Amino acid sequence: MEALVATRGVLSRAISAVSSKPIGQGCEVKRIPLPIVSDRQILVNVHAVALNPIDFISIDRLAPRGSVVGCDYAGEVAEVGKNAPSSWKVGDRVAGFLHGGHYSDRGSFCKYLTIDGDLAWRVPDGLGYEEASTYGVAAATAMLGLSVHLGIPLLDTPSTDLTTQPQATESRGTVLIYSGSTSVGLFAIQLAKRSGYTVVTTASPHSFDLVKKYGADSVFDYRSKTAAQDISKAFPNITQAFDCISKGASTEFCAQVLEKNGGKIVTLLDQGKSKTKGVEYKFIVIFTALGEAFGWLPPIGPSFPASPSDRDALVRFYADLPSYGDVVKPPPLRVLGSGFDKILTGLQDLRGGKVSGQKLVVKLE
Numbered sequence: 001m002e003a004l005v006a007t008r009g010v011l012s013r014a015i016s017a018v019s020s021k022p023i024g025q026g027c028e029v030k031r032i033p034l035p036i037v038s039d040r041q042i043l044v045n046v047h048a049v050a051l052n053p054i055d056f057i058s059i060d061r062l063a064p065r066g067s068v069v070g071c072d073y074a075g076e077v078a079e080v081g082k083n084a085p086s087s088w089k090v091g092d093r094v095a096g097f098l099h100g101g102h103y104s105d106r107g108s109f110c111k112y113l114t115i116d117g118d119l120a121w122r123v124p125d126g127l128g129y130e131e132a133s134t135y136g137v138a139a140a141t142a143m144l145g146l147s148v149h150l151g152i153p154l155l156d157t158p159s160t161d162l163t164t165q166p167q168a169t170e171s172r173g174t175v176l177i178y179s180g181s182t183s184v185g186l187f188a189i190q191l192a193k194r195s196g197y198t199v200v201t202t203a204s205p206h207s208f209d210l211v212k213k214y215g216a217d218s219v220f221d222y223r224s225k226t227a228a229q230d231i232s233k234a235f236p237n238i239t240q241a242f243d244c245i246s247k248g249a250s251t252e253f254c255a256q257v258l259e260k261n262g263g264k265i266v267t268l269l270d271q272g273k274s275k276t277k278g279v280e281y282k283f284i285v286i287f288t289a290l291g292e293a294f295g296w297l298p299p300i301g302p303s304f305p306a307s308p309s310d311r312d313a314l315v316r317f318y319a320d321l322p323s324y325g326d327v328v329k330p331p332p333l334r335v336l337g338s339g340f341d342k343i344l345t346g347l348q349d350l351r352g353g354k355v356s357g358q359k360l361v362v363k364l365e
């Protein structure tokens, strides 16, 4: 089968890591063998893939030469391992994500992939493959950050459609979702609302309507000099924040908001130790939920142990997701067309910071 495969050696990745302009494309379409399906896995015939910043970050800096790139996918079950959990059948509609840019036989930017049967979710009738492909890295990261690391219970509340039904009168708490217009942020806003939380978020003014449409109660422009102060004044009891961009001064901004009460900030890039008394930073990486330990740029880069509790949370999330209905909508989609060339075009847009409030999706036919 054809797959998009990383081509950089260590030196090229190191140069990419220190320069803002990586040399060359860093990947190519290659023919590779069909993956072998183990007892606990299913084989998926991929119909659509969603693009994430980690895809180009992998190509430029992390992915060993020969590894298959791409994380998010939706498609059809093509084969079922004999002990695969979740009673899959050939032809079932399925979606999820895997650790792209890490393995030579596994990634989503190819025609077939393998995944443990309980680490994928059943796509409901009426949801297209393009939409379904977006509930991968971004949705799972939102779930992991909120439910496992901020302790916001996502999975025990009945679904309510935020757009048509009155919301709970009593809020269970307030959470700051920094950078709500990111894909992670849009999922986090919806999941926190579903749990009965008041959501205060930040975005550029051009994304204000978008984040409100996805359920945010209040939105502030993160470029305003007084925004952190304004938030802590308007929400004086806030102790939880999810930094969905973790760039520039974003985590410090969250710390300023939490400064008065203390609290916890979940970050998506390593921000080191908090310098604000009483405020804890917790850096998460979604791939810990896939059940295998991994390292980036070994032996010098960071290593991450497998986390059984993160994996359990992902299994529960994907088991429940089909029942979430319209309550957890995909981000606005931009379907770029079909084929590997479109993936490369989309990754270039992501690399150039040209994507705002949208999820790029490509069909693989």
Ligand SMILES: NC(=O)c1ccc[n+]([C@@H]2O[C@H](COP(=O)([O-])OP(=O)(O)OC[C@H]3O[C@@H](n4cnc5c(N)ncnc54)[C@H](OP(=O)(O)O)[C@@H]3O)[C@@H](O)[C@H]2O)c1
Pocket (backbone or CB within 6 Å): 052, 053, 054, 137, 138, 141, 179, 181, 182, 183, 184, 185, 203, 204, 205, 207, 222, 244, 245, 246, 247, 248, 250, 267, 268, 269, 284, 285, 286, 287, 350, 355, 356, 357, 358
């Ligand atoms: N650790 C993990 O496991 C993990 C998992 C998923 C994602 N991530 C990381 O999390 C980040 C978000 O991922 P995503 O897929 O959700 O991104 P995305 O949808 O591609 O993010 C695009 C948005 O980023 C916002 N943005 C860009 N630069 C910003 C800045 N300096 N400050 C505030 N907002 C900024 C823009 O918001 P406005 O247009 O409103 O300004 C834009 O809407 C990425 O850095 C990604 O690599 C990490």
